[in-house]
Amino acid sequence: MNLHDLITSRIEYLYQEYERLSSMTSNGGVQEDINRLRSIKDQIDESVENLCYLLPSDFQDIVDVTDPGFLSKFHEVQSVLEGIYEKGLKMKISAGQSRFINRITSALDNRIEKLQSERDYHLNHPDEVKEKLSMMENKIFSYEDLDAKVTDPDDMTLLDIEDFHLLDEAVNDPNVSFQYKASLLKQIIAYNDAILHQHKVVSLADMDQVKSLLSEFQVPDKVQSLLSRNKDEVLSHIHLGKAKSILAYMQSKNILTSFTPDALLTIAVYGDLETLKSRYESFSSVPKTLFSIPSVWINNMSSSSIRKKSSAKQRKSSSNNNSVLFSAAHRVSYDDLVKNEEFLKSLGFDVSIAQGRGLSALQQPHNRVVQNYNLLRDFGFFDGRDQSLFPVSIFTSSHIFEKANRFIELGLLGNDNFNYVYYFPSAFVSFREEAFAKLYALKQENNRFDYYDKISSEHRIGTLKTDVHLANGEFALGDDLANYVKDNFVSITDKIPNASLFDEVLSQRDYGLDTGIEDDENICYLENNFREGDNPYYTIGGVDVSRYKVLSSYGALKSEGYMGEDAFLYSAVSGMYLTEDSFKAMKDDIDRAYSRGGDSNGLSRKI
Amino acid sequence: MDYLEKYNLSKDDILDIKESLNDDILSIFLLEDDKVISILDYFYSLGVVNIKEFILMKSTLFYENLDYIRERIEKSTIPKFELLIKENPGYLDFVGL
Structure with missing residues (x-):
């Protein structure tokens, strides 16, 4: 096996372990296994004759059922028992056959006891299970990233220290065979050697073999076309034997042409027969929509840690995108799809797997959907609105908290006269980072009237010019974002000691408000001196600052022991693009507010 | 994604779109081109001419099926909803898209 095979095999093992651990604390799962094994044991205890009616596969939990030695003995025992009980022959079970039966029943008892003990331990330690599951998810993601590196023909970087740390866990796993470990070490050396000699070979199959396999199963022409377009990725990842078994199964169930061409190819490359079978057999009737979502037929976790999905700018610029099918293969797990439907339907949103409605939201990690719902609710998006008409595509957005605060600060949300984002929430998805930078600049350069005059549509009151979203036309930066920011705005990390530390603290938080933060004397000062009415913002140094951001950030920092003036200032300026003048004016006002209380030397100390 | 050229998009436009889409939506554009074309043809028939802006502002639309969008x-x-969409694709938010 080459390095890719070894990594894939490790990933499959980790998925199985993940499923096994998940089942320890869920309904069904390991309890079903315990019940099944106990039923088999009970049948044998009731009468040894019942062994005649069992299959070798019934004992797969306790023995290698492909071992010819086991199979031969099992059938021998069954033949004798059939002779005695069904044909009434005067025969006896031999001592050896009796020992075989005793070994089976003893192994069943041991297995049942072990499963019960594991189940009970995990039920009593749910936090430990949660942490283990999270670690396993991250491990699986790391292995998948490593596999992407190893199979990318354009990636000529050596395996590095991080890769070695990861592979080290497989080498040190006592459950892994010596043979696997030896192969792995050998292939690591061979891989780096190939890179050093500029001779990386990634293809597992050749094009003719794959074309021939697809033709054998008479797949639609579109599949062949997709193969040609994604040749590098397919040839470096497909296992012909596995793909053949997958296609054969689909054909046997008459579902091969039910799948969309892209789903069919993705499953053939990244799927496995067991997962496909298990999924198909779980339905009495398969909703048509699912035939277009390949990831529900492939091993995927219901993820507590969101798989990092890159925007294209973060990808290596390469004319070959070697992870297109991979992305489709891991878009959403079946569990998350179902949980999303249940969650969103219960809240009145118009989604349906069976009818293919709201697929944008349904195909997101469940944790993201829940978090985004909570945030949007807290920012008032569902007040006075028919939920069934809300564009559920907003649940696909990342950084809702940060963006909502920016929209408030830019006068586009929570503003009675220009509540643009409330009515056009897809701004969460469409606004480019360049657009935020440009609007912060315009807002600080102009008075309110001129600012809205510049950004408002000439055709419709209360709407933006469409060029704003994409920073086009008059809203173009005229430079790349990094240079524009450098030339026009201060660097918060340069201005505030501990800014990076505060970033790190806030990246771990929940977004709710800490109890009691509104009673904090510094916050009270802001409320009384920098807020008009019930505006969702303070005006500090002439700059509008989202109130929710300040309360949430300062509350989170304070609860971690950071309550100096720098933490207070950071809570106000974080996430903003600020000119030198604006930053200075804000700092002056924060100084004034903070001098009413707090640590007098201004710097936060963690208590 | 050369098929987008039929909507008067240049190679630079297509590259800009490619670089702006997240992995999921990019994979839809690369693997489910028939679906993408059917959706774009539909909006083109409604009078939307700035297809690049349309894709970038409403990229999440492409998770959905055309039947659902039409309905x-x-x-x-x-x-005059079609006129509104043509002016600002964001108006699709009003019908839950």
Whole structure:
């Protein structure tokens, strides 16, 4: 096996372990296994004759059922028992056959006891299970990233220290065979050697073999076309034997042409027969929509840690995108799809797997959907609105908290006269980072009237010019974002000691408000001196600052022991693009507010 | 994604789109081109001409099926809705798209 095979095999093992651990604390799962094994044991205890009616596969939990030695003995025992009980022959079970039966029943008892003990331990330690599951998810993601590196023909970087740390866990796993470990070490050396000699070979199959396999199963022409377009990725990842078994199964169930061409190819490359079978057999009737979502037929976790999905700018610029099918293969797990439907339907949103409605939201990690719902609710998006008409595509957005605060600060949300984002929430998805930078600049350069005059549509009151979203036309930066920011705005990390530390603290938080933060004397000062009415913002140094951001950030920092003036200032300026003048004016006002209380030397100390 | 050229997009436009889409939506554009074309043809027939802006502002639309999209638009009671979409694709938010 080459390095890719070894990594894939490790990933499959980790998925199985993940499923096994998940089942320890869920309904069904390991309890079903315990019940099944106990039923088999009970049948044998009731009468040894019942062994005649069992299959070798019934004992797969306790023995290698492909071992010819086991199979031969099992059938021998069954033949004798059939002779005695069904044909009434005067025969006896031999001592050896009796020992075989005793070994089976003893192994069943041991297995049942072990499963019960594991189940009970995990039920009593749910936090430990949660942490283990999270670690396993991250491990699986790391292995998948490593596999992407190893199979990318354009990636000529050596395996590095991080890769070695990861592979080290497989080498040190006592459950892994010596043979696997030896192969792995050998292939690591061979891989780096190939890179050093500029001779990386990634293809597992050749094009003719794959074309021939697809033709054998008479797949639609579109599949062949997709193969040609994604040749590098397919040839470096497909296992012909596995793909053949997958296609054969689909054909046997008459579902091969039910799948969309892209789903069919993705499953053939990244799927496995067991997962496909298990999924198909779980339905009495398969909703048509699912035939277009390949990831529900492939091993995927219901993820507590969101798989990092890159925007294209973060990808290596390469004319070959070697992870297109991979992305489709891991878009959403079946569990998350179902949980999303249940969650969103219960809240009145118009989604349906069976009818293919709201697929944008349904195909997101469940944790993201829940978090985004909570945030949007807290920012008032569902007040006075028919939920069934809300564009559920907003649940696909990342950084809702940060963006909502920016929209408030830019006068586009929570503003009675220009509540643009409330009515056009897809701004969460469409606004480019360049657009935020440009609007912060315009807002600080102009008075309110001129600012809205510049950004408002000439055709419709209360709407933006469409060029704003994409920073086009008059809203173009005229430079790349990094240079524009450098030339026009201060660097918060340069201005505030501990800014990076505060970033790190806030990246771990929940977004709710800490109890009691509104009673904090510094916050009270802001409320009384920098807020008009019930505006969702303070005006500090002439700059509008989202109130929710300040309360949430300062509350989170304070609860971690950071309550100096720098933490207070950071809570106000974080996430903003600020000119030198604006930053200075804000700092002056924060100084004034903070001098009413707090640590007098201004710097936060963690208590 | 060369098929986008039929909507008067240049190679630079297509590259800009490619670089702006997240992995999921990019994989839809690269693997489900028939679906993407059917959706774009539909909006083109409604009068949307700035296809690049349309894709970038409403990229999440491409997770959906055309039938669902059509149903949402055709059930709308907003007057001159097609004109509104042409002016600002964000108006699709009003019909839950």
